[in-house]
Amino acid sequence: MRQSRTVLAVALILTAGVAGAFAADAVSNSAPEPVAFVPASWHPAVQAGEYVGSRDGCRKCHLREYRSWERTPHAKAIELLSAEEQNDPSCVKCHSTGFGEPTGFVSMEETPKLANVGCEVCHGPGSLFMDKEIMKDHDAAVAAGLRVPDETTCRTCHNSESPTFSGEFDFETAKETGIHDIR
Ligand code: HEC
Ligand code: HEC
Ligand code: HEC
Ligand code: HEC
Numbered sequence: 243m244r245q246s247r248t249v250l251a252v253a254l255i256l257t258a259g260v261a262g263a264f265a266a267d268a269v270s271n272s273a274p275e276p277v278a279f280v281p282a283s284w285h286p287a288v289q290a291g292e293y294v295g296s297r298d299g300c301r302k303c304h305l306r307e308y309r310s311w312e313r314t315p316h317a318k319a320i321e322l323l324s325a326e327e328q329n330d331p332s333c334v335k336c337h338s339t340g341f342g343e344p345t346g347f348v349s350m351e352e353t354p355k356l357a358n359v360g361c362e363v364c365h366g367p368g369s370l371f372m373d374k375e376i377m378k379d380h381d382a383a384v385a386a387g388l389r390v391p392d393e394t395t396c397r398t399c400h401n402s403e404s405p406t407f408s409g410e411f412d413f414e415t416a417k418e419t420g421i422h423d424i425r
Pocket of ligand 1: 300361365367378
């Protein structure tokens with residue numbers, strides 16, 4: 243029984259992989275429209291959803307991470323910028339969430355919930371994975387756009403393009419104090 247389950251699981255993964263390859267082909271030619279809800283049992287190619295915001299999207303299920311994130315500098319990153327700089331793409335690209343992407347930060351007036359370095363900067367836009375059943379299934383969540391951040395994620399902003407960069411960024415230390423409590 244156990245063995246046949248494994249065989250079935252492998253077959254499913256292979257099928258999903260092949261279908262995923264075709265799906266990736268298909269989407270690459272069209273506009274990046276977000277797709278409809280993906281059932282956890284079905285893993286097409288990774289689809290990125292829309293940005294929903296840390297408070298509206300993630301807080302209710304991840305209160306611990308939300309509260310500890312709120313105490314980090316990331317949660318106030320937009321406040322470091324003057325009103326003028328908050329409209330300057332060369333500043334907000336690293337001080338907000340999803341700037342430059344179709345559903346990301348635009349301005350304080352239009353998208354206040356995407357100000358600051360929110361959850362989705364590191365974990366990906368949440369609309370397609372922020373469902374309890376999908377979230378519990380790591381592969382399904384990843385297929386719906388969840389990202390598992392690593393040092394490379396941090397270095398998209400913590401680099402010499404930042405006007406105030408000290409020249410040093412130690413991932414292990416920065417992870418301890420800069421993200422949120424990790425279970
Ligand atoms: C309806 C509840 C719910 C919402 C909303 C939700 N999550 Fe989750 N999330 C879960 C559950 C349940 C798990 C799996 C158990 C756990 O790790 O807590 C999970 C797991 C995770 C994980 C670990 C996943 C893994 O497999 O590595 C991350 C990261 C995460 N969520 C981020 C987010 C972010 C970012 C948002 C907002 C865009 C969000 N979640 C919204 C319920 C939710
Ligand atoms: C979207 C850009 C962006 C990404 C990605 C990002 N950060 Fe930051 N980070 C900032 C900004 C902007 C500040 C300054 C906020 C402030 O001082 O109020 C900051 C500040 C910090 C600080 C406190 C100041 C310092 O340099 O010691 C730590 C620690 C930190 N980040 C860790 C991380 C880690 C770890 C990652 C990756 C897991 C990461 N950051 C990813 C933009 C980013
Ligand atoms: C490449 C990403 C990036 C860009 C672009 C960027 N910042 Fe930052 N900014 C950061 C990060 C990361 C930090 C925190 C660590 C550091 O100082 O590098 C930060 C910190 C700051 C701080 C706090 C410095 C301190 O010493 O506490 C200010 C102020 C700031 N940025 C203003 C700006 C302004 C103004 C612009 C646009 C001209 C800008 N940033 C563009 C990533 C960026
Ligand atoms: C600056 C990047 C960054 C931001 C912002 C961020 N996270 Fe994370 N998150 C991480 C990293 C790094 C890990 C650890 C991944 C690993 O190594 O397992 C993590 C792990 C997690 C996990 C799984 C481990 C655990 O603590 O349970 C959850 C759930 C999670 N984050 C939710 C959130 C939520 C909700 C927010 C917003 C309130 C958020 N994250 C904001 C970088 C970030």
